[in-house]
Amino acid sequence: MSMDKEMQDSFAMFYGMSQSLKGLVEPVDMEDEERVRKAKQVFLNKANRDTAINLEACVRCGLCAEACQFYIASEDPKYTPIAKLDLMKRVYQRELSPFRWLHRIFTPDITIGDLREFQPKVFDECTMCGRCSMICPMGIDIAEMVHTSREAMVEAGLMPSELDYMCREQDGEGTIFGANEELLNFRLNDLKEKHGVEIFVDKPGSDVMMLTSGLDIHLFTDALLGTIRTLDHLKVNWTLCSHAFEAANFGLLAGSDKTQKHITMRIVDAATEMGVKTVLTPECGHTYPAMRWAAAEISGKPLPFEVMTVSEFFGRQVMEGKLKLKKIPGDKVVTLHDPCKVGRHGGVFDEPRAIIKELGLKLNETESNRELNFCCGGGAGNFLVQSAAPVRKLGFQTKMKEVNKTGAEALLVSCGSCRLNFEAGKLNTGDTIQVDSIAALVGENLPD
Amino acid sequence: MTLLDFARGPAMQWALIIFLAGATFRLTGILLFGRKKPLSPARGNARLEGYKTIVSRFMPNAVFHRRIGTVHIMSLAWHMGFIFVVLFFQPHIVFFEGLLGLSWPGVANSIVMPVAGITLVLLALAFLRRINHPVLKLLSGAGDFATIIVTALPLVTGMLASAHLVLKYETMLALHLLSISLFLVWVPFSKLMHVVLFLPSRKRLGEKLGYKGVKA
Ligand code: SF4
Ligand code: SF4
Numbered sequence: 001m002s003m004d005k006e007m008q009d010s011f012a013m014f015y016g017m018s019q020s021l022k023g024l025v026e027p028v029d030m031e032d033e034e035r036v037r038k039a040k041q042v043f044l045n046k047a048n049r050d051t052a053i054n055l056e057a058c059v060r061c062g063l064c065a066e067a068c069q070f071y072i073a074s075e076d077p078k079y080t081p082i083a084k085l086d087l088m089k090r091v092y093q094r095e096l097s098p099f100r101w102l103h104r105i106f107t108p109d110i111t112i113g114d115l116r117e118f119q120p121k122v123f124d125e126c127t128m129c130g131r132c133s134m135i136c137p138m139g140i141d142i143a144e145m146v147h148t149s150r151e152a153m154v155e156a157g158l159m160p161s162e163l164d165y166m167c168r169e170q171d172g173e174g175t176i177f178g179a180n181e182e183l184l185n186f187r188l189n190d191l192k193e194k195h196g197v198e199i200f201v202d203k204p205g206s207d208v209m210m211l212t213s214g215l216d217i218h219l220f221t222d223a224l225l226g227t228i229r230t231l232d233h234l235k236v237n238w239t240l241c242s243h244a245f246e247a248a249n250f251g252l253l254a255g256s257d258k259t260q261k262h263i264t265m266r267i268v269d270a271a272t273e274m275g276v277k278t279v280l281t282p283e284c285g286h287t288y289p290a291m292r293w294a295a296a297e298i299s300g301k302p303l304p305f306e307v308m309t310v311s312e313f314f315g316r317q318v319m320e321g322k323l324k325l326k327k328i329p330g331d332k333v334v335t336l337h338d339p340c341k342v343g344r345h346g347g348v349f350d351e352p353r354a355i356i357k358e359l360g361l362k363l364n365e366t367e368s369n370r371e372l373n374f375c376c377g378g379g380a381g382n383f384l385v386q387s388a389a390p391v392r393k394l395g396f397q398t399k400m401k402e403v404n405k406t407g408a409e410a411l412l413v414s415c416g417s418c419r420l421n422f423e424a425g426k427l428n429t430g431d432t433i434q435v436d437s438i439a440a441l442v443g444e445n446l447p448d
Numbered sequence: 449m450t451l452l453d454f455a456r457g458p459a460m461q462w463a464l465i466i467f468l469a470g471a472t473f474r475l476t477g478i479l480l481f482g483r484k485k486p487l488s489p490a491r492g493n494a495r496l497e498g499y500k501t502i503v504s505r506f507m508p509n510a511v512f513h514r515r516i517g518t519v520h521i522m523s524l525a526w527h528m529g530f531i532f533v534v535l536f537f538q539p540h541i542v543f544f545e546g547l548l549g550l551s552w553p554g555v556a557n558s559i560v561m562p563v564a565g566i567t568l569v570l571l572a573l574a575f576l577r578r579i580n581h582p583v584l585k586l587l588s589g590a591g592d593f594a595t596i597i598v599t600a601l602p603l604v605t606g607m608l609a610s611a612h613l614v615l616k617y618e619t620m621l622a623l624h625l626l627s628i629s630l631f632l633v634w635v636p637f638s639k640l641m642h643v644v645l646f647l648p649s650r651k652r653l654g655e656k657l658g659y660k661g662v663k664a
Contacts, residue, residue, distance in 0.1 A: 060639065063516055066512065075582075077583045077585070099474065133653055138646055297486070371664075
């Protein structure tokens with residue numbers, strides 16, 4: 001399904017809104033020394049054995065650059081992954097490494113100038129996609145350390161204003177892009193009226209608590225509809241929770257620990273209170289690691305429910321023979337984008353492929369697929385950050401080169417922000433490939 | 449005490465002591481950092497993937513061959529050549545026998561010498577790449593160049609000594625032994641420590657991804 005007129009209009013409006021967040025919040029006022037002190041404190045507090053091994057083991061071979069979407073498109077050494085971690089490394093070497101007394105002689109301390117210089121490196125110039133770790137002969141986890149570096153920037157009051165705005169909205173209202181309970185209800189009623197689906201909100205005794213996202217409420221309503229239709233079809237006992245329906249976690253994306261915890265615990269508490277067995281995350285890539293991996297750590301104990309993302313949930317039903325789908329006629333050739341957060345950082349690979357097979361579609365994989373997949377270019381919240389636009393374009397170029405080689409008519413995605421980034425990228429480059437949601441396709445092809 | 453006596457005796461002994469103590473200190477310092485156990489249910493076998501990754505990272509995934517295939521093969525050849533020369537040159541085996549009480553069959557000089565030559569050429573190419581490639585220019589510091597020199601010296605002096613070139617054999621042999629001592633001392637303080645650190649670093653990435661059901 002391509003974007004219909006209604007969705008095109010919503011896209012234009014939503015895209016405009018998402019690109020005008022810059023400057024909506026005042027920059028954080030802080031003394032320079034305080035910024036440096038706070039950033040260092042994060043590096044010191046977050047260091048663990050993994051950090052030590054990673055920072056000590058690098059042989060400076062430069063191969064990580066050869067896996068990074070931004071370097072591949074530009075061949076500009078400034079995008080070298082490991083070089084983005086220079087500040088963290090310096091703090092580690094001077095303060096924590098076993099030979100710190102020696103390093104202090106040769107390694108200069110970090111300054112406010114360094115922090116400002118490195119801010120774009122860890123935000124605009126890295127989507128924490130993790131592909132560089134797949135090539136590194138030492139197996140160094142660069143994305144994880146970029147995340148810590150983002151946390152340091154956040155504490156130093158140097159987060160890009162767009163992400164700051166999103167974090168503040170999530171901290172305050174609990175929403176993104178103003179998609180509050182009222183708007184959710186409007187959207188749900190609209191879907192109910194137009195498509196006759198049954199809607200459940202705050203239903204006691206539910207097995208599955210479904211999350212959605214402001215992106216789907218505003219724009220990708222087909223993904224929301226597809227999910228609801230399929231849950232109904234599978235006779236799943238599901239509900240949305242009126243005070244914990246927003247899945248997005250800009251705290252995780254931006255590196256704000258406080259916001260990440262706050263948002264996570266809102267969902268964990270609601271799901272625990274409702275006694276659900278499963279929390280179903282929508283087509284929102286980063287929500288998956290936020291809930292599937294990080295939520296238990298934040299709670300300090302294992303979660304009393306399991307976490308699945310829609311493509312995983314529906315894919316498993318297909319694999320177990322419980323969900324049959326109508327075949328899409330015409331031997332249509334498609335390709336698949338494994339969102340970094342669901343794929344390389346999530347392990348969900350087989351399930352979406354099972355859905356594609358069940359739909360009778362021919363899957364032409366991109367050369368880099370599954371755990372080696374390229375990012376869409378706008379991950380980790382970068383699709384909202386204005387200053388990241390040129391870098392985003394580079395990432396998109398790298399990705400589309402592989403996509404176009406597949407000869408596919410459609411690109412299937414199970415992440416709203418990847419989808420948004422693909423649509424926006426198409427506008428800028430003139431690419432025309434149709435971009436479809438997997439949840440929407442499933443919902444549209446349920447047997448009668 | 450002649451230069452050779454010094455190189456064979458106190459220099460080598462001290463180098464070995466510094467090497468062992470330094471490497472142990474650095475490794476222990478790293479491993480003493482804590483790490484939390486994950487609380488979410490695993491999707492895959494983290495431990496198994498950890499061990500698999502130690503081995504699998506010797507070869508890059510096919511998708512990367514076009515971009516790094518040549519460099520990788522050269523790097524692999526360099527490492528293999530170096531290890532081969534260290535382990536299979538007859539006089540080295542005699543040295544190891546004295547040190548460890550263990551010996552194994554050596555390989556004829558007519559094979560070891562060309563391998564050492566190729567290894568040295570590969571090291572020279574690595575040096576040229578480091579001073580020319582924009583990414584490596586950005587990443588490299590004095591330590592990286594020092595490492596290349598410290599690694600090249602035992603190869604150069606060893607080849608000259610066994611070919612009886614430039615200096616008297618005894619003097620060249622002493623220089624060879626001293627360069628090995630320098631190499632040993634340099635290991636704990638430099639990136640040469642990767643000879644040990646590749647184990648925990650590869651294993652850890654494999655575990656982290658394996659836990660999520662992802663092949664590293
Ligand atoms: S590929 Fe790995 S070892 Fe090589 S420079 Fe990058 S992070 Fe360091
Ligand atoms: S995580 Fe992705 S975007 Fe960031 S440096 Fe590595 S490859 Fe590049």
